[in-house]
Amino acid sequence: MLAGRLRAPTGRYGGKSAQERQAERHGRFLDAALQLFGDSPGYRSTTVAALSEAAGLSTRQFYEEFRTLEDVLAALHLQVNAWAEEAVLTASAATQGSPIDERATAIFRAYAGNVTADPRRIRITFVEIVGVSPRMEEQRLTRRARWVDLICAEAHAAAERGEAARRDYRLAATAFIGSVNGLIHDWSAGWVPATLDEVVDELVRQLLGILRPTGWRSGER
Known part of the structure; x- marks a missing residue:
């Protein structure tokens, strides 16, 4: 040879x-x-x-x-999430220093706008990857953990500014991400009679409720 x-x-x-x-x-x-x-x-x-x-x-x-079609699905799932994350980080940078309610609205509007701009992205993220294999489940959950980390980082930063309660937000953030995924999927499937802005507003209300529980007062650290 x-x-x-x-x-x-x-x-x-x-x-x-x-x-x-x-x-x-x-x-x-x-x-x-x-x-x-x-x-x-x-x-x-x-x-x-x-x-x-x-x-x-x-x-x-x-x-x-690629070795298999599953490799393609894995790469595509990561790409779709990377597009959404880029939109979120851009919105986060643009609202640096703004109150948490304004930041949350901008961030979720950016996320929802990016994901729902193409229904195929929603199907890849919330439907096609589910239950494919243990490998894909691990990737799906690992990628979801990145979104949980982002929510926790925003929550802790807001707490440092006196805009949110001081607490461990990981459990609440994990539950909240489940709500985000479920609501956006159901809305895109036509099961939720609302506009996308109304969906975003509802998500922001839920997040602010987590950050500012009953009895919490602004400025508390």
Whole structure:
């Protein structure tokens, strides 16, 4: 065998490097997965051949990027969450120094607006990933824990400013994230007769109720 025969190509082709072409293929598979997994026929009814065809690529190219369709679902789930997290962090930065009720409204409006902008993202996040495998359950719960950490960080910062009670917020934040996911999913499915703004307002009221329990007074530390 010739030395170096199995090395990945590093030259440029069509003005793009090997790394750029690989990233483009990866993105095309994820775009196709968003359509097939997030709409029809869904993750469980999609084949490697169908996904490759939708991406305009070959099955050989699929196996150069992924081992299984579950790997694609995992990558897509992380990508959808990353989009939402970016929107949340942008809103958080834009409202730095604002009262907690204004920050909470901006943050949840950013999250809800990003997730619901494309119904396929909701299906990936709240439907298709559920019950796939122990690996996917671990990823789903790990990713949810990041949202819990974000809520806890906001709550503790508000407590330091005297805008919220001092307490351990992890249990409450975990319960609250469950409410967020459930309400947004049910709203997107048409089961909740409300506008998205009304959904956001309800979530903010719930969060403020957690931060400011009965008997708490503003400015207490």
